[in-house]
Amino acid sequence: MWKPPERIRYRTQPGEWPSAAVAGASKLFIPLDYQALSLSARTWVPAMVPWRATESGFVTPDNLDWYERFAYGQPGALVVEATGIRDTASGPLLRISDDRFIPGLQALVERVRAASNGQTRLLIQLIDFLTVRRRPEPEKFFARHLEITDRHRGALQAHDWSEDRVRKALTDLELEELKTILSPREFESLRFGYRERITDTHIAHIADLPESLPALFADAARRAQTAGFDGVELHYAHAYTMASFLSATNNRQDGYGGPIENRIRLPLEVYTAVRKVVGKNFVVGCRFLTEDCIENGSSTDDSSFFAQQFATAGMDFVSTSRGGKFDDAKQPIIGDAAYPYTGPSGYECIPSYLSDAFGPFGRNFAATAKIRTAIRSKGFDTPVVVTGGIHDFQQAQTLLESGTADVIGLARQSLADPDWFFKLRTGCGDEIRVCEYTNYCEGLDRKHKQVTCQLWDRTDLDEPGITRSRDNRRRLVAPQWQSD
Secondary structure, three states: OOOOOOOEEOOOOOOOOOOHHHHHOOHHHOOEEEOOEEEOOOEEEOOOOOOOOOOOOOOOHHHHHHHHHHHOOOOOEEEEEEEEOOOOOOOOOOEOOOHHHHHHHHHHHHHHHHHOOOOOEEEEEEEOOOOEOEOOOHHHHHHHHOOOOHHHHHHHOOOOOOHHHHHHHHHOOOHHHHHHHOOHHHHHHHHHOOEOOOOOOOOHHHHOHHHHHHHHHHHHHHHHHHHOOOEEEEEEOOOOHHHHHHOOOOOOOOOOOOOHHHHOHHHHHHHHHHHHHHOOOOEEEEEEEOOOOOOOOOOHHHHHHHHHHHHHHOOOOEEEEOOOOOOOOOOOOOOOEOOOOOOHHHHHHOOOOEEOOOOOOOOOHHHHHHHHHHHHHOOOOOOEEEOOOOOOHHHHHHHHHOOOOOEEEOOHHHHHOOOHHHHHHOOOHHHOOOOOOOOHHHHHHHOOOOOOOOOOOOOOOOOOOOOEOOOOOOEOOOOOOOOO
């Protein structure tokens, strides 16, 4: 993963933890009610992909254990991982693309309800993504994947050569020579692996996305409602389909790209289709980017406009993130796929303890505050969820009191200690395991390994009844905590 050249080492310093009385009286634990969204506390566990589903997208016992463990901490809301709305292979990622997935998702809802004593609202994040293939061996790329054209033959002065001879000749060339012969997209596919873009409108199913996606998202939301979830979070962030429509890099010419009003058109149509199916009493919100953090990408001016439009349309919340794009991703090794969190924009999304002068904590706070102000200026009280290196009480309380956000989201800190919320509320803050932001978890995620935290995954490995990772070296959920 990319890191700032300064490489300044930071350590978390959570300061003094509050007593139960101080914590209980804080804004962090004041309930929130807005439209369909009703929270017992302003605490939120964002979606994190743990890679525990089956290869065909079904809920497993490991999924149930994972979400149950977060629910014991009784956060105000828990968002289930990015869950695919299409029936396409995506590794051990949950799917909600067919009714056959509903029973497993119902079991997940029941486990969370029981573990949280009904205190936690359960949402599921709905995602669409386009095809990304692994970086190929050059020999395989030229032998199987490259479509030979007259341009290639002309560059090689090989008009009378057989196709096999052209392919062999290309295989023998150096990269600098290939760069002058292959098109930019062909050269990228050789060096990074093939990747579809929403701007590839010469491909029929890409051109058809504005027609197909609203129904796909609406059907997925219906299944979530049937399974018993309290709501859905539409995934409009990072490197995936919907964020790509919002991005300033979207130059589609069909009315869904270019000007900012066109770029938000499909996200609003998706929301409208979802709301029509689930009704007004089911929570529907989105996660989106305050900034793309790439060259020529969207800025906070764009995202402020988007947020105003989402609020006007009737969303029950918006949750902010930043960066995490393919555009500046690091070249993968042969056999791996490009990963959108390996470049500078990826660092903005998941900063580590090695950072620049600003540091790894709070890189999204100012942009989130601007978005919330933009929403309020239009007369809406739409709750804004903020995330980004939050790990201590004072951080969280200051964000709420300053009007930066309305709800506090903790991802890596919740992974480090799923009981953060409960320990804090009961005056046991000194017992919280504080995240060190080494991004050990992100390294596992990148390899599609079961995600765990290094602060607990080697603890009490002989504990009866625990489940272990596929390599048998790590426990899969944090040890249970018992207050004195």
